[in-house]
Amino acid sequence: MSIDISNLPKPSGKRKARNWNRVNKRLVQRGEIDFYFDFLASWKEELQILNQNKVGRPFKYPNSLVFIAKMLRLQFSIAYRTLEGVLRTLGKLLQFQVPDFSTIWARLDKIDLRNYLPQEEFKPKLVLSVDASGIKVDDYSDWMRHKWQDKAKKRRGWIKMHVIVDVESHTTIDVKITKEDVGDQEEFIPLVQTALELGADIKQVQGDGIFDTKEIHNFLAKNKLEPGIPPRKNASRKAQGSAARAAEIRMYQDYGEKTWKLIRQYHLRPAVERTFSAFKQLFGDTVMSRKWERIVDELKSKFWILNWNLTRPLISEMPTLVPARGEVKC
Numbered sequence: 001m002s003i004d005i006s007n008l009p010k011p012s013g014k015r016k017a018r019n020w021n022r023v024n025k026r027l028v029q030r031g032e033i034d035f036y037f038d039f040l041a042s043w044k045e046e047l048q049i050l051n052q053n054k055v056g057r058p059f060k061y062p063n064s065l066v067f068i069a070k071m072l073r074l075q076f077s078i079a080y081r082t083l084e085g086v087l088r089t090l091g092k093l094l095q096f097q098v099p100d101f102s103t104i105w106a107r108l109d110k111i112d113l114r115n116y117l118p119q120e121e122f123k124p125k126l127v128l129s130v131d132a133s134g135i136k137v138d139d140y141s142d143w144m145r146h147k148w149q150d151k152a153k154k155r156r157g158w159i160k161m162h163v164i165v166d167v168e169s170h171t172t173i174d175v176k177i178t179k180e181d182v183g184d185q186e187e188f189i190p191l192v193q194t195a196l197e198l199g200a201d202i203k204q205v206q207g208d209g210i211f212d213t214k215e216i217h218n219f220l221a222k223n224k225l226e227p228g229i230p231p232r233k234n235a236s237r238k239a240q241g242s243a244a245r246a247a248e249i250r251m252y253q254d255y256g257e258k259t260w261k262l263i264r265q266y267h268l269r270p271a272v273e274r275t276f277s278a279f280k281q282l283f284g285d286t287v288m289s290r291k292w293e294r295i296v297d298e299l300k301s302k303f304w305i306l307n308w309n310l311t312r313p314l315i316s317e318m319p320t321l322v323p324a325r326g327e328v329k330c
Contacts, residue, residue: 008262039064066107113304120311125203129272132184134158162187167271171307177296206269214242228264
């Protein structure tokens with residue numbers, strides 16, 4: 001393989017100067033409750049649509065109100081009973097009925113925020129990065145378990161978040177939530193496959209060395225996607241089950257690690273780690289839910305909120321309350 005490396009762009013090694021005025025405005029904007037309550041004018045019409053052909057007790061509250069309740073709970077980590085109190089305050093000011101906390105609990109996981117919050121349109125020739133990170137089920141510390149041993153709470157394990165991220169915008173294309181015993185490699189292909197099914201025009205997919213497997217390289221080659229995965233140091237140059245992986249290994253060994261990183265623009269890969277950092281700064285490193293289905297919904301919803309925070313303009317704009325991908329029935 002012969003590659004012209006004379007015109008390869010080289011990373012400057014210097015950090016870009018931050019526009020702190022813009023950064024500060026974005027961080028402040030995350031705390032804004034800028035929800036317009038225009039849905040109050042169409043309260044009856046929305047309920048009429050929801051209750052059409054419904055069997056059993058009719059809905060008393062529209063999806064738009066439940067959407068706002070879900071945004072408040074996840075954005076500010078509010079308990080259900082406290083959330084009812086917050087909505088009561090808003091209800092007194094704006095003159096609308098408020099559901100009790102048990103009704104909010106029953107309806108919240110029926111609202112898919114990805115259908116409500118506007119997501120950024122895909123750009124051509126995307127470079128995507130795949131990685132996984134852990135999050136705790138509760139905030140009980142490992143030091144407490146070590147200190148008190150049998151008297152301490154039992155370890156409840158970790159939750160793994162597998163994501164595929166656009167390295168330019170740091171937005172999440174897709175996320176898979178699994179238990180801690182699921183390997184990172186197992187979710188790589190499903191994540192990329194979902195991105196393709198969503199219509200993303202992908203140029204390259206990057207990941208760290210743990211994704212250097214024959215199956216992953218064969219999948220990328222089949223879909224004509226450039227790999228950005230560093231081979232193992234002692235990897236064989238022979239094509240044993242994957243000609244694509246063997247070609248990548250030969251390029252890595254012939255040109256050297258530094259030049260290979262320039263060819264594959266491997267300096268872009270840490271974008272996924274910055275996304276995880278922003279996620280944990282905004283939402284913390286634990287979950288509020290306890291049932292597995294609700295844990296999955298909570299974490300996915302938080303990623304869609306993060307996407308919205310990363311891409312919405314500085315002048316606050318309301319998301320369209322009508323689902324962009326069809327009406328959500330609940």
